[in-house]
Amino acid sequence: MPNRRTSTRRPAQPVPRPLLTEIRTDRAAGVLLAAAAGDALGVHYEGKGTMRPDQQPKMLGGGYGPYRPGEYSDDTQMQWCIADVAASGADLRTPNALDAIANNFLIWLRDGATDVGVQTRTVLGMAKRAHAESDDPLHQVMARQAAAQYKRTGLGAGNGALMRTGIVALSYLDTDPRAMASAARAVSDLTHGDPLSAEACILWCSGIRTAVLDGTFDGVRAGLTLLPANRRAQWAAWLDEAENRPPHTFASKNGFVVVALQAAWAAITQTPVPAADPASGSFVGQHLQLALENAVRIGHDTDTVAAIAGALLGARWGGSAVPLNWQRLIHGWPSQDASDLVGLAVLTVNKGRDDSKGWPRVERMPHPQIGGQPFAVLHPDDPGLIIGNLAQTTVAGPAPIDAVVSLCRVGSGPILTQTGVEHIRVWLVDRAGANADTAFVVDQAARIVQQLRQEGKRVFLHCVAGRSRTPAVAARYSCLLSGKSPADALADVHTALEWWRLDHNRDMFEAVYRLAGHRPPSPTRTGRSRPSRFDQHTLLDW
Template sequence: MTAPPPLSPTLGALLGVHTGDSLGATLEFTTHSRIKSTYPTGLRDIIGGGAFSWPPGHATDDTDLTRAVLLAYRDREEFRKAGSSQAEEFDVAKCAAECSLKWLEGDWPERKKGSRPIDIGGATLTGLSKYARSRDPKNCGAGPGSAGNGSLMRCIPTALFTRGREGRIKESMAISAVTHNDARCTVSCAVYNEIVASLVSGATPKGAVDVGLEVATSLDCPSVEAAISRGESLSISKIAEEGPGEELPDRTSGYVLQSLSVAIAALLDPRSFEDVLVDVVRIGGDTDTNGAIAGGLLGARDGIEAIPPRWLEKLQFRGEFEELARSILQSQAN
């Protein structure tokens, strides 16, 4: 069996998503100019609030749905330990869909039973509503043409807990397709997860991005290839200071390829986890999701030690994420 990945970048990746989500939640939908006038050097503390009045460190849909996918990998490992020798018999996409449906229907920590999430993307709602009727993870999704970032924001557990590129790509695309089955979304998830897996295994940021580009090429998705190349040319610090402008013309509105480009640029920025993530959020727009997606890459790059303790201590699911990650990795090592 392939050795499990090191613990520090695994925890960094998971909690990087949570951190970026919670930091960005305060400024979701806020323009760059408004952020610059209120926080001239960027928001540097997790303070909650925002459009949905989040408690500090509380998960938005980004982290909640990452948790749903993480729970699916926990359940797969429990299935394997229970005696099955064929882990592929476990449908991880279906399990992730079931966990996501629990989130949608209010069977979730710190939520009133039966209550709906206060924030949910249109494609996610469409896909999960179709799944609730069909219970078929291959027969839902919002359809081609719907290319939001709602599956990219939640996909990272696949990178961390599935060994082997072929399996990761298959699972990344299948889990995305439950809600986001446009090829731009499914391929972006596969690319992102191969970048994360490469980072956790010790690749340089540039080396990991090259792996992602190779995957996009192998899956014949030129638009994702272009998004990666675009990310390589962007300067996060410049955009954070001057505003999106022509470099990001749709102003980080939630388009999956733009979020992927921003995350690639963040990964290749040599500054600290904190400085880069603050600048990703400072760009404005879909700040929580862009923060989550970039935070996952930065956490895989730098490890959990790079995430400021004052941020970690506020995260709603920190303890659970750490416990689940350690448990899955330990089980896989046995």
């Protein structure tokens, strides 16, 4: 053995951790998704007073739109204008990128804008007229008009830039945060000339960047170092105020960017993070929902405050923490739904590139060999629920399906050839340690299946192969439906699938036990097949 003092062998170098782990990608996906969720949750209550703690905000639509339930407003519409450019991989500081964003703003104002802020509408209108008489790039003209409006009126510190800028952080995860700060300032300056607006955007983008990378909210205060030195103490005091005053005290003037940021920060920091206790239905990721509800309860500019809060909460807890009953409703201009928003965020962090299989833009994910031949069987406790694999979704047949719950990536196109099928995508990765909270997502998926069945819908539940995610969620559904023990529920589901291996993915199956308050059994090394107690008619002629 070499002497430690004289050995010339170089010490082993640690394997660098990939920047975009599955959990970080989930967090990135949460930025747009949770912002849209907060926006859609808040539209019904915009302009109204503070709500009591016992009043429960819901996605009711209405408001100044009026909006349909789950439809987001100008907050997310304008963020889409930026995300559309960010998802191409562009550096948002460049003239071409800023021109594209500015042009998207004008298209939005012409074609899809709802409930537009006074400051934004004024500047965009001025920019459109001035650009018609100028040879300068649109983004320069627009920023000049915003600066001139601020100089003339003293107005330019509304919350209309902060509400839309969260996506900027995702373009700069792997670079010096000063590049992100520069981009945030440039995007803010397009419509808001007051430096306060840009400073708020920088702080919030710093918070989002750190939340995605490190899973904390520390980046908001860390962002103070990105501000001019003579501005840091004032913003630190404003953050202190938000952390120590009741959230409802930020209701009356939260159209002002400083108060809007304080309201969002108060809702986040003063909402306790729930304990991790799956058996009692308590999960840390529920902080996202609870804090968004508290942001709405503050009152006044509820959709914007909740959209601002949502971008940071999604970055911390992930898209998988956005309740599925919210995700199924989320939609808005220009014809975007929850999966579209996730795709834009993922493309942004991947510099405009799909992965090796074409996701997220590919219309249909390729079916891997491990997925096996198409199959579908009836759930052992509910004939209105069919469980199977991804390949089965490509098989046309006479069986009517009302809703599909996908536990794997499936692509951007329709899930089935028949029309009118509701499709709910669940972020659940089939690899140990790859999910922020496996038990939470398994429980969410089982409960959305239960909700769909209560609505009378015939549901197809699947993952790629139907061996890990599908049986785990199907077993949890059995526990919810009939009160079965996790052992019995898993046994019946695996028997129906003719697959008996509780440790195929320990994370999934341990989640079923922990959700029921049971101790998971010791792992086994081998699986064993077991004759199906269902006859051949159980294999469905899809």
